[in-house]
Amino acid sequence: QRQLRRDIGPEVCQYLSELSKKVIAEAAPPESEILVKRALLERLEAISKTIVPDAKLIAFGSLVTGFATANSDLDVIFTGGDRVDILNESSDDPSSNFRIPMLLESKLQEEGFGTTLLTKTRVPILKLVQKATEQSPYELQCDIGFSNHLALYNTQMLLTYSKCDPRVKEMMIFIKWWAKRRHINNPYRGTLSSYGYALIVLHYLINVVKPPVLPNLQTFPVPDSAPTNEIIFEGDSDDTFEIWFYKDIEKLPKSDNAMDIGELLKGFFEYYAHNFQWGREVVSIRTKGGLMTKQEKGWVAAVIKPGRTENSEVKNRYLFAVEDPFETEHNVSRTCNGPGVNRIKDEFKRAVWLIRVRDGGKTLFQNLCME
Numbered sequence: 001q002r003q004l005r006r007d008i009g010p011e012v013c014q015y016l017s018e019l020s021k022k023v024i025a026e027a028a029p030p031e032s033e034i035l036v037k038r039a040l041l042e043r044l045e046a047i048s049k050t051i052v053p054d055a056k057l058i059a060f061g062s063l064v065t066g067f068a069t070a071n072s073d074l075d076v077i078f079t080g081g082d083r084v085d086i087l088n089e090s091s092d093d094p095s096s097n098f099r100i101p102m103l104l105e106s107k108l109q110e111e112g113f114g115t116t117l118l119t120k121t122r123v124p125i126l127k128l129v130q131k132a133t134e135q136s137p138y139e140l141q142c143d144i145g146f147s148n149h150l151a152l153y154n155t156q157m158l159l160t161y162s163k164c165d166p167r168v169k170e171m172m173i174f175i176k177w178w179a180k181r182r183h184i185n186n187p188y189r190g191t192l193s194s195y196g197y198a199l200i201v202l203h204y205l206i207n208v209v210k211p212p213v214l215p216n217l218q219t220f221p222v223p224d225s226a227p228t229n230e231i232i233f234e235g236d237s238d239d240t241f242e243i244w245f246y247k248d249i250e251k252l253p254k255s256d257n258a259m260d261i262g263e264l265l266k267g268f269f270e271y272y273a274h275n276f277q278w279g280r281e282v283v284s285i286r287t288k289g290g291l292m293t294k295q296e297k298g299w300v301a302a303v304i305k306p307g308r309t310e311n312s313e314v315k316n317r318y319l320f321a322v323e324d325p326f327e328t329e330h331n332v333s334r335t336c337n338g339p340g341v342n343r344i345k346d347e348f349k350r351a352v353w354l355i356r357v358r359d360g361g362k363t364l365f366q367n368l369c370m371e
């Protein structure tokens with residue numbers, strides 16, 4: 001305990017910088033893995049065309065943003081055919097919603113892939129695994145979605161933010177690695193998705209750190225309203241979404257913030273350990289200042305739809321609140337349950353604690369990303 005001091009010196013940031021360099025070198029996937037993923041994407045598209053001749057598979061997520069860590073999954077969207085044909089929305093028989101996904105699944109099984117078709121999700125998702133072989137030493141996981149075009153746009157926005165400053169990608173890869181190793185990056189087990197971590201990192205870089213590392217691309221320069229070609233329709237009720245964001249980043253001035261990655265990481269951990277009000281605030285990167293309150297959003301009590309049984313997922317929806325930048329009624333951190341949120345908060349506090357131990361960085365190096 002005597003090693004713990006409140007006033008921490010600049011050397012701590014230097015240790016964090018050193019650690020982040022090591023982690024990034026370890027976490028970033030080798031070029032060969034990226035090539036194998038691209039080859040898989042081509043093969044899957046060729047197989048899809050045997051079912052729907054104009055099928056296309058469009059990648060999104062970390063393969064596109066560059067935030068991939070080794071063993072990241074491959075996220076793709078199936079397009080082509082008639083949307084009505086794919087989802088067969090006009091039919092009263094719910095099982096027919098899955099006609100094309102089911103055909104694709106059996107075709108992929110014939111080709112030797114391990115598959116699982118998720119049917120309880122809003123739209124079908126086909127999960128597949130390609131086992132490692134001698135030619136391709138990586139086991140690859142891929143999720144094929146049959147809707148959710150918004151994901152293509154938010155992926156483009158993350159990529160654009162990443163192009164604004166090289167520290168964005170470094171922060172993202174470090175935080176994802178830390179969260180994976182500390183087991184707080186598992187939306188299926190009550191914690192936050194990688195996409196959720198990306199949004200809370202962006203909030204910190206846009207709104208918290210002074211001077212900011214990033215401008216807010218959704219308010220800068222302030223548009224009167226989104227151009228009509230940047231409003232899209234999607235979803236069950238044909239909701240509209242404004243997908244406008246500023247893209248002409250060469251015209252933006254460079255950030256006045258000269259902090260290195262160590263200083264930024266320290267500030268990030270401290271902000272979510274001590275300043276962010278988890279119970280009251282909503283991270284909202286599209287908003288000036290980056291925060292709204294749960295009260296303002298009406299995200300106070302979970303809405304239980306009539307006819308639906310009260311399950312823990314429904315009750316826990318707003319324990320941690322991170323608004324999607326385009327689909328603003330969507331809480332990206334709805335996957336976090338009570339124990340999950342507590343574990344995430346504890347990990348932020350643990351990180352700050354480790355940063356403050358004064359022993360030449362030893363404790364920090366050994367423990368921060370310890371599995």
Ligand code: GTP
Pocket residue numbers: 060061062063065067068069072073075150151152154155187193194195196324331332
């Ligand atoms: P890894 O797979 O861990 O490398 O991270 P990733 O950057 O690919 O993120 P993730 O797999 O969590 O999400 C992939 C993409 O799905 C994101 O970039 C978003 O475009 C999209 N997406 C949109 N809404 C959500 C959401 O609520 N949860 C998740 N997980 N993804 C979303």
Ligand code: MG
Pocket residue numbers: 061062072073074075
């Ligand atoms: Mg992914």
